[in-house]
Amino acid sequence: MATSARDYDLIIIGAGPAGLSLATSLAAQGRQIALVEKLPRESLALPAFDGREIALTHRSVALLRGLNAWAHIPPAEISPLGEAQVRNGNSHRALRFAPPRAQAAALGHLVPNHLIRRALFAAAASQPNIHLLTGLAAGAIHTSANRATLTLSDGTTLTAPLIAAADTRFSETRRRMGIPAHMQDFGKTMLVCRMAHEQPHHGIATEWFGFGQTIATLPLNGTAAWPNISSLVITLPTRQAEALLALPPGAFAAEMSARHHQLGTLQLVSTRHAYPLVAVYAGRFTAERFALVGDAAVGMHPVTAHGFNFGLVSQHTLASLIAEAPGQDIGAPALLRRYASRHRRATLPLYLATNATALLYTDDRPPARALRGAVIGAGARLPLARRLLTAALMQGATPAHAA
Numbered sequence: 001m002a003t004s005a006r007d008y009d010l011i012i013i014g015a016g017p018a019g020l021s022l023a024t025s026l027a028a029q030g031r032q033i034a035l036v037e038k039l040p041r042e043s044l045a046l047p048a049f050d051g052r053e054i055a056l057t058h059r060s061v062a063l064l065r066g067l068n069a070w071a072h073i074p075p076a077e078i079s080p081l082g083e084a085q086v087r088n089g090n091s092h093r094a095l096r097f098a099p100p101r102a103q104a105a106a107l108g109h110l111v112p113n114h115l116i117r118r119a120l121f122a123a124a125a126s127q128p129n130i131h132l133l134t135g136l137a138a139g140a141i142h143t144s145a146n147r148a149t150l151t152l153s154d155g156t157t158l159t160a161p162l163i164a165a166a167d168t169r170f171s172e173t174r175r176r177m178g179i180p181a182h183m184q185d186f187g188k189t190m191l192v193c194r195m196a197h198e199q200p201h202h203g204i205a206t207e208w209f210g211f212g213q214t215i216a217t218l219p220l221n222g223t224a225a226w227p228n229i230s231s232l233v234i235t236l237p238t239r240q241a242e243a244l245l246a247l248p249p250g251a252f253a254a255e256m257s258a259r260h261h262q263l264g265t266l267q268l269v270s271t272r273h274a275y276p277l278v279a280v281y282a283g284r285f286t287a288e289r290f291a292l293v294g295d296a297a298v299g300m301h302p303v304t305a306h307g308f309n310f311g312l313v314s315q316h317t318l319a320s321l322i323a324e325a326p327g328q329d330i331g332a333p334a335l336l337r338r339y340a341s342r343h344r345r346a347t348l349p350l351y352l353a354t355n356a357t358a359l360l361y362t363d364d365r366p367p368a369r370a371l372r373g374a375v376i377g378a379g380a381r382l383p384l385a386r387r388l389l390t391a392a393l394m395q396g397a398t399p400a401h402a403a
């Protein structure tokens with residue numbers, strides 16, 4: 001990956017999973033791409049475990065295969081998600097989402113985030129036309145009707161017909177371009193870690209909206225030492241999450257065992273990680289010779305597990321529109337308008353529904369408690385509604401995509 005060229009077909013800011021995917025998609029079209037990342041190269045090549053287990057839809061698995069990234073993920077680290085259940089408070093009733101019997105496929109697959117990043121880095125690193133500029137932050141951007149120019153933290157200047165920003169949900173570049181964003185700060189923190197447990201999980205993910213806390217369990221493949229392992233995601237007011245994070249491992253496991261009974265005694269088997277719970281939706285996805293992809297465009301609340309799934313969709317939509325216009329200006333306003341409207345249609349309904357659901361299920365006032373119990377009861381009695389939601393989760397599922 002040389003760094004001498006200064007003029008490119010595309011400049012991408014941020015080599016997270018969205019930026020890496022976009023670079024790889026466009027490299028396959030023969031484009032010269034500058035991929036700018038403020039982290040050092042080593043932390044991209046070998047990112048450490050960050051607690052996140054990403055639930056991938058079948059469509060996302062197909063996209064990762066197409067990017068030659070899926071083959072870089074060790075099969076033992078891909079956990080099938082057989083079924084999902086939503087529970088409310090002390091009620092024994094659950095809203096269940098399972099694949100239709102005729103279709104052997106799982107609902108989706110769980111893969112650790114750091115392994116997705118590692119795999120996408122390996123795929124991108126094998127492309128000679130991706131010029132990776134690491135340890136450098138994106139700075140000032142200037143755009144005109146013909147060209148976009150980016151200045152890096154070391155003073156280097158890059159130019160291209162289009163700049164795409166994939167620099168987190170708190171994107172500095174988005175703000176620099178004058179694009180506002182809707183931010184829903186839930187005032188809570190998610191604490192994530194892997195825990196071994198006594199009872200088997202049977203491949204079932206659960207989202208339990210307890211009073212004052214939400215605990216999700218995601219079923220992972222066991223190991224010889226720990227046959228039953230799940231990822232636990234506990235959402236709490238930030239000060240409570242900090243107190244839990246500060247507990248020594250033994251006391252933490254005892255506290256978690258007391259809070260969550262379904263899987264028996266719990267034991268901590270990984271590091272713990274905390275993330276602020278903030279959902280973000282950009283007011284616009286494009287500006288003059290500029291596009292937002294990944295979390296910088298749509299930063300989802302994780303409850304519906306769609307953040308990176310949407311990130312993959314965004315890069316695929318942009319790369320497909322560019323592929324459909326060979327020899328044409330890839331930063332042309334008409335192309336960017338089509339990208340923005342397709343991605344908005346693909347994401348806005350679920351973004352709004354996810355935030356509304358998250359607010360309802362974390363509001364512990366009596367009317368909200370009653371309403372969510374009724375929603376789960378109605379969902380459990382309405383097989384058609386459940387079937388429609390399951391179909392959305394399984395979008396892109398074919399027997400070939402089943403693990």
Ligand SMILES: Cc1cc2nc3c(=O)[nH]c(=O)nc-3n(C[C@H](O)[C@H](O)[C@H](O)COP(=O)(O)OP(=O)(O)OC[C@H]3O[C@@H](n4cnc5c(N)ncnc54)[C@H](O)[C@@H]3O)c2cc1C
Pocket residue numbers: 013014015016017018019036037038039052053054055056113136137138139166167168169172173190192233275293294295296300302305306307308309310311
């Ligand atoms: C607890 C948790 C659980 C989740 N579960 C799921 C799930 O089940 N399914 C799912 O689909 N999604 C899930 N997500 C969401 C998913 O992790 C994100 O959508 C995804 O990681 C975002 O990728 P990205 O590339 O857009 O951004 P990021 O991963 O944030 O990467 C952005 C990159 O840009 C770089 N950068 C930032 N600023 C600059 C700058 N100025 N110059 C250069 N580089 C810069 C950063 O260093 C970083 O490398 C979850 C998230 C959390 C927190």
